[in-house]
Amino acid sequence: MTQTECKVIRASDINPRFKYEIKLHGAEKLMRCFQCGTCTSDCPIARYSESYRPRQIIRMAQLGLEDRILDSDTLWLCASCFTCTDRCPQGVEVASVIRVLRNLAAEKGHIPQVFKEQFSSILESGYAYKIPELRVKRRETLGLPPLPKGNPESIRKTLRGLKPEKLFEKSGGD
Ligand code: SF4
Ligand code: SF4
Numbered sequence: 562m563t564q565t566e567c568k569v570i571r572a573s574d575i576n577p578r579f580k581y582e583i584k585l586h587g588a589e590k591l592m593r594c595f596q597c598g599t600c601t602s603d604c605p606i607a608r609y610s611e612s613y614r615p616r617q618i619i620r621m622a623q624l625g626l627e628d629r630i631l632d633s634d635t636l637w638l639c640a641s642c643f644t645c646t647d648r649c650p651q652g653v654e655v656a657s658v659i660r661v662l663r664n665l666a667a668e669k670g671h672i673p674q675v676f677k678e679q680f681s682s683i684l685e686s687g688y689a690y691k692i693p694e695l696r697v698k699r700r701e702t703l704g705l706p707p708l709p710k711g712n713p714e715s716i717r718k719t720l721r722g723l724k725p726e727k728l729f730e731k732s733g734g735d
Contacts, residue, residue: 570626579625582665588658593651594619600645600655606638613638615645615655622658631666634673639663684720687711 583591594616601607601616612635621630630636636659645655666672679689686692688711700707 568629570624574629575625576627577625579627580623583622583658583661586661586664588654588661590651590653591619591622591658594623594649594653595651596620597650599648599650600653603644603648605642605644606640610635610638615639615659618662619653619655619658622662630662631669631671636662636666637673637676683711683716684713687713687716 580591596616596619598616600619601614604613604615606613607615618630618636639656639659641656641660643656646653646657649655682691683689692708697708
């Protein structure tokens with residue numbers, strides 16, 4: 562479901578504790594939002610997406626529509642540019658709210674497949690994407706220096722305490 566689709570809100574859809582959970586994770590100013598729409602009008606992603614609207618995400622978070630937000634792939638479109646945070650007249654840290662929501666979604670195992678693949682690739686090779694052999698050869702032909710070797714071991718060490726593999730277990734590969 563996209564965020565712009567109209568859907569009836571039932572009492573059972575609302576988790577009244579959700580806003581407190583978000584605030585506890587560092588997005589204290591969530592409730593200051595008065596829905597002016599500045600964040601959406603200045604967001605570079607909203608300009609090119611019909612479904613991505615930071616103002617809606619903030620409102621849904623205020624209302625406690627936990628599952629609707631955390632299950633939505635559009636949450637992951639944010640480029641973390643912080644324009645919304647800089648421009649919000651109410652001082653709402655919109656980008657931080659979205660970061661918190663993504664972390665909560667990840668905890669529940671809701672991570673889009675493309676990010677899982679990138680993550681696996683980083684753990685495996687140190688690169689977010691597998692570099693095709695053809696491209697490596699083309700560099701040689703053009704006399705370009707070889708690409709630096711990735712250091713997946715160091716990345717794995719950095720992430721050791723986070724147990725990233727748990728995220729994949731929970732998601733069930735969706
Ligand atoms: S700019 Fe701030 S106050 Fe306006 S809708 Fe976005 S979060 Fe709410
Ligand atoms: S941080 Fe995300 S929501 Fe905010 S303006 Fe940038 S892309 Fe849009």
